[in-house]
Amino acid sequence: MTASTSGVITLHVNGEPHTLTVDHRTTLLDALRERLGLTGTKKGCDQGQCGACTVLLDGRRAVACLQLAVAAEDRAITTIEGVADGGRLHPVQQAFIELDGYQCGYCTPGQICSALGVLDEHAAGWPSAVTADVRPEAGPPALTDDEIRERMSGNLCRCGAYTAIVRAVAQAAKVVSA
């Protein structure tokens, strides 16, 4: 790598700053996995089509494979490793375990990060493609199974754990909003 094809950047991951020299071509996903050892974020397609690499950037869902690491500087990055509060699992994680919202587990980090995004987006009143009444004054739609399915559709699961994932997200939503 030469100075013209690499740069020194600082990534803020799960509250910790990491300064590293990266090849400019390095995606955020590869930087997390190969450089920072945070392999919880998975690579299912490397082209933005499966959701396995979903992380939160400043609290919003993003696919880390379509993001260059150099462009993620100064963003607050949350990966699956940063979802639990120390040893205490997040209600979404807990619900995935209890309701078996996974099988092989490979899509799971992405599903969980995506679910966190869904809960926040919903709480902020964002409508989805299946929201019947999208007028601002209608308020946030109920987080029905159909709403969860629609909002989680960027996260593929080849094991077909969908029904349990939807149940887990619904259960976690209740816990979080309680």
Added chain:
Amino acid sequence: MTTATTGGPATRAVGTPHVRLEGRDKVTGAARYAADHPADGLAHGWIVPSTVARGRVRSLDDASALKMPGVLAVLHHGNASRLTEDFVGTFGPDATTQVFQHDRVPYLGWPVACVVAETPEQAREAAETLAVTYATEPHDVDFRPGHPGAYTPEEMAVGPACTEKGDVEAELAASDVVVDAHYSTAEEHHSPMEPHAAMARWDDGRLEVVDSTQGAYATARDLALLFGLDPASVHLRSEHVGGGFGCKAQVRPHLILAVMATTLLGRPVRVVLTRAQMFTLIGHRSPTAQRVRLGAGADGRLRALEHTALSATSTVREFIEPSAQYGRSMYDADGHRTVHSVVRLDVPTPTYMRAPGEAPGSFALECALDELAERCGLDPIALRARNEPAVGPVSGLPFAGRRLLDCFAEGARRFGWDGRDPRPGVRRDGRWLVGTGTAAATFFTGARPSTAAVTAHADGTFTARIAAADIGTGARTALTQLAADALEVTPGRVRVLIADSDFGDAWLAGGSMGTRSWGWAITLAARELRERLALGEDIPPDGLTVRSDTEQAVNSLAAYERHAYGAQFAEVAVDPGSGEIRVRRMLGVFAAGRIVNPLTARSQLTGGMIWGLSMALHEEAVRDTATGGLVNTDLAGYHIAAHADVPAVEADWIDDPDPDDPVGIKGIGEIGGVGSAAAIVNAVWHATGVRHRDLPIRPDRVVLMPRP
């Protein structure tokens, strides 16, 4: 098996829901899959696939690639180490392993080089810019019924290619009602979410490998054979595997190249397939063209059953999708014939994919039966009840239990089937036409020899070791429950270690035989251990270990037709204007032996049913006859069911005891995907009055098929 414990204590853990033991690791990102293992000095390999469908590699500019930053090596047929030429692995002769052993290109996407570099970015850039020229030859990738190259072999991997009894033509001629229909299914791809990955390195004379495989022992053994190594010098692990479905059961190019590269460079090398390469290098399900002819009396009793199935294979290796097998154990008729044929094309080699044969075969036959029921004026369930065979239609063997009709009864009750108006095309809900459909399901119950070791420790805990794989099935947890019950202790005192080739020979996660085969071995060892402890045997400081090998027990299983059964139900809504089909609900009721862990069993069964949905409505790899390659080698173009496609899917089971079976467990990994597509297709007919016989039922097919 030991007699002292038969009919022993009531089970405690087995049959009780248990969360996955590795659950915490999976939800926190701690679970390491094959591409997640770090290594000092790790180098990265990137495969260069051929861009032509047939021919020879003429030139390959590795000199330029080697000058690129970070590039350590360019492997290709001119410099690669030699592999065992007539390799015969776990699944027979397999020339797909002959990577870089010749300059021939048998299909578009065949590996022609592998660039190894310090970083993935450097490897990728060099791989993508590597100049390769080819001497091309005309290719044929056009799968179609009546292809002149089609032939019928003697044997398939799973049994005879043909079976025949009675006189089909005479029975058809004497039938009151005849159904004669052609069905087709699309080329499908396993598409596990985890792309295949392997890391290999030499450590003190031993090849240390991490691979995403469904069978650590089988893959290690095959790998040793392929490289001419002493099997004891290969150590392979696959602790967590991100889905397999049949495509991770064999030695694949990523693993071969990781071993070649680490041997050459003397440092750890990882090779990961790209998603696009997942469509060419790991097998797939061939498209099928099937014909079903049924002849019956006016009462619906079958007189003739003929099922013929054509699939495609590559020029490298013969693999036949055994679609016509389904009817061999399922339905009887005086005239009964099943025939497979296959055509060699310039395409990648297909392989076992979840419910091989049963998935496409049950679609054709269960849809044909629905047509027959309609013609006979019979309820589809009544038609199946009328055709329950007394013994195996082809084998003549008795059934070791066949609770198909009980599944239908329970399913019909829960689904609300009774009183269903059989008329098609008469239920409207706004822009939707609504209908319901049903189909039967079956999957054979096999077992394969396995070995296990169970150790008692002085502190009252136990460790079981077996080269099993947990590819999402919940095997790790189920085996812990089985071991705990056999030891008569709580699961918390048992640690089950899996997925390590050093644990000895064991069957792989395939054929719905994993938990049955491994559970058998674990149970035998655990029971003997418990008995020896009960007799007062001391536990030495390094533990008391009992080993088991089920080879003899498996081979002396009495000959029966052994199967799991199921009844599938679906409700769909079809918009005839847009062609959109929405599945509203699915229910599957299964008779699948002893259910070890209801929590994970339900997940496996519903997962299989969702595969049926995906096959019926979505999955279709489209091949371009001009280039010979697929046009949709990605997860946007090759659509698998996503959250929004999947409604409430329910799976449940009825008791299915078999006191004569030494294990009592049947496989549940595949049966969910049998009959589920047919139930949906039959529901689409009930909704619209149109018989769709080509899968997937794309919106354009709905729009273009005239309604009656």
